[in-house]
Amino acid sequence: xxxxxxxxxxxxxxxxxxxxxxxxxxxxxxxxxxxxxxxxxxxxxxxxxxxxxxxxxxxxxxxxxxxxxxxxxxxxxxxxxxxxxxxxxxxxxxxxxxxxxxxxxxxxxxxxxxxxxxxxxxxxxxxxxxxxxxxxxxxxxxxxxxxxxxxxxxxxxxxxxxxxxxxxxxxxxxxxxxxxxxxxxxxxxxxxxxxxxxxxxxxxxxxxxxxxxxxxxxxxxxxxxxxxxxxxxxxxxxxxxxxxxxxxxxxxxxxxxxxxxxxxxxxxxxxxxxxxxxxxxxxxxxxxxxxxxxxxxxx
Numbered sequence: 001x002x003x004x005x006x007x008x009x010x011x012x013x014x015x016x017x018x019x020x021x022x023x024x025x026x027x028x029x030x031x032x033x034x035x036x037x038x039x040x041x042x043x044x045x046x047x048x049x050x051x052x053x054x055x056x057x058x059x060x061x062x063x064x065x066x067x068x069x070x071x072x073x074x075x076x077x078x079x080x081x082x083x084x085x086x087x088x089x090x091x092x093x094x095x096x097x098x099x100x101x102x103x104x105x106x107x108x109x110x111x112x113x114x115x116x117x118x119x120x121x122x123x124x125x126x127x128x129x130x131x132x133x134x135x136x137x138x139x140x141x142x143x144x145x146x147x148x149x150x151x152x153x154x155x156x157x158x159x160x161x162x163x164x165x166x167x168x169x170x171x172x173x174x175x176x177x178x179x180x181x182x183x184x185x186x187x188x189x190x191x192x193x194x195x196x197x198x199x200x201x202x203x204x205x206x207x208x209x210x211x212x213x214x215x216x217x218x219x220x221x222x223x224x225x226x227x228x229x230x231x232x233x234x235x236x237x238x239x240x241x242x243x244x245x246x247x248x249x250x251x252x253x254x255x256x257x258x259x260x261x262x263x264x265x266x267x268x269x270x271x272x273x274x275x276x277x278x279x280x281x282x283x284x285x286x287x288x289x290x291x292x293x294x295x296x297x298x299x
Contacts, residue, residue: 063286
C-alpha cells in the first residue's frame, strides 16, 4: 500500500516531468552548430533523479491555492539550476565522480570541456526560462520576487558560495560553524528557495512566508545530514552514485563533525522543528509527509 507521501510525490513528479519536457526548447541551438551541446545538456536534465526542488516549488504553490501557469517556469528553472550544479560538482576539478543517478556522469560521456559547457548552458537556460514566465505571470511583482529568490540562491550568496566554502575547507579539523555555513548554502539555499519561490509567487503574508522559510531551513539541513549518513552507510547501487567519497576527500560532513549517532539524533530534532514550522499552514499535507520521507530515506 502506498504511503501518503508516495501518492503526493508521484503526482508532483509526473507533473514535473511533463513541465520539463514541455519547456525544454526543442530547437535550442541555431542551425549549423554541432548538436553535442544539446545532447549533453539533455543527457543530464532527463536522466531522472528525485526532482525534489521543482516538486517543492509546485507543491508549495498549489498548497497555498495557486492556479497559474507561471509556476511551471519556476519549477523547471529550479531543476535546470540543480542539474547544472550536479554536472559541475562531478567534474575532475571538483568531486571527480564517475556515477550520477545510476548513469555515467556527464564528463565521462561527453568529455570535460563539453560537460562544463552543458552546465553553463543549463544555468543560462534556467534564467531564460524564468524570464519567459514573466509573460504569463498573473502578478508580475510576485513572480519577480519568486524568480529573484531562486536566482540569488544559485549564486555566490547561496549554492556557489557554499561550494567555494566546501572546497576551501577540505581537510580542516571538525568545525560546527564551518559545517553549517557550507551546507546552509551549498545544499540548503536552493531547497529553501524552491519552497519560497512557490510561496512568493502566490502569497505575501509575512507569517506564512516566515513559516515556510523556517521549514525550508530545517528540511534543507535534514536532506544534507541524511545524504552524509547515506554516503557512509549505503552503497552505489542503491544511491546511484559512488559512496565514501566525502571521507576520501576529507569533506566537512555531519558524521565527521558530530559522529554518526549524533547526526541521526539531529535529523529527529530537525523533523520536529520542521513539523512545528508548518503546523499553522492549512494545506500542509505534503510538507508533513516530506518530513517523514526525509527521516527514513534510503537514497
